[in-house]
Every structure is written in C-alpha cells, then in structure tokens.
Amino acid sequence: MDAHVDAGSRLLNERLAAGMPERLDDTLRLFVRAAIDNHRDNPRLHRVLFDEAPRAPAFLARVREMERFNVDAAARLLDRHPDIRAGRLTAHVVVATIDSLVHRLVTAPDPAEFQDVEVEIVALLMAYLRQPGARSSPVE
Numbered sequence: 001m002d003a004h005v006d007a008g009s010r011l012l013n014e015r016l017a018a019g020m021p022e023r024l025d026d027t028l029r030l031f032v033r034a035a036i037d038n039h040r041d042n043p044r045l046h047r048v049l050f051d052e053a054p055r056a057p058a059f060l061a062r063v064r065e066m067e068r069f070n071v072d073a074a075a076r077l078l079d080r081h082p083d084i085r086a087g088r089l090t091a092h093v094v095v096a097t098i099d100s101l102v103h104r105l106v107t108a109p110d111p112a113e114f115q116d117v118e119v120e121i122v123a124l125l126m127a128y129l130r131q132p133g134a135r136s137s138p139v140e
Contacts, residue, residue: 029118032121
C-alpha cells in the first residue's frame with residue numbers, strides 16, 4: 001500500500017514538473033491520467049489492497065494527510081479560474097471524485113477502458129465546476 005501511494009505521488013510530481021496547463025479541462029485531465037496510470041499496473045492487486053486488506057492507523061493517517069494536501073492544491077488551482085465554482089468543499093469534491101471513480105472503474109473485475117474513464121471523469125467534473133456555485137475567498 002505504501003508503494004502504491006509513493007508511486008502515485010512520484011507520478012503526479014513528475015507530471016507537474018512540466019508545468020500546469022492553462023485550460024481547466026487539461027489540468028483535470030493531467031490529474032485523472034496520473035491517477036489512472038497509478039492503477040494501470042495490476043489493478044486487481046490494488047483492489048485487494050485497498051478494499052480488502054486491513055490498514056494500519058499510521059497508513060490511514062498518511063492517506064488523510066495526502067488527501068488534505070491534494071485538496072489544498074486543488075483549491076488553489078480552481079481559484080485560478082474565476083468563472084467556475086471554487087472553495088475548499090468544491091476542491092474536496094474534485095479530489096474525491098477522481099480518487100473514487102478511478103479506483104472503482106479501473107480496478108473493477110470488468111474494468112472500463114482507461115481512455116473512456118479519463119474522458120468521462122473530466123466531462124463530469126467540468127459540468128460540475130461550470131454550475132453556479134458560491135466562490136469562497138481565495139486560498140492562501
């Protein structure tokens with residue numbers, strides 16, 4: 001489980017090193033694709049590790065800390081786009097949606113095609129983010 005989390009962090013950092021895309025859909029695609037790529041190798045093993053294996057409290061704390069980091073980063077990224085929903089709750093919805101749907105659709109016994117998963121998640125999030133919603137103050 002630690003190796004999976006470490007690999008996901010490395011993969012995302014490598015992709016972010018090239019810089020952030022200007023367009024929001026391309027930014028979302030970058031994050032979705034990194035999550036998919038992290039589950040590409042042996043998706044059944046990932047399903048067993050995260051759905052069936054017991055997790056130590058230290059590991060769960062690490063996962064929660066990583067999620068907080070991802071939500072904070074997503075909030076800052078969303079705030080760069082004044083024409084969409086923003087705020088911490090919106091960022092949390094974006095992070096949870098990517099994590100949950102990628103895990104569920106890629107590690108399923110009959111997994112969806114990776115490209116289809118990416119297209120559908122980006123379309124879902126773009127529709128959600130374009131809906132009128134409260135914008136909180138910028139994230140510091």
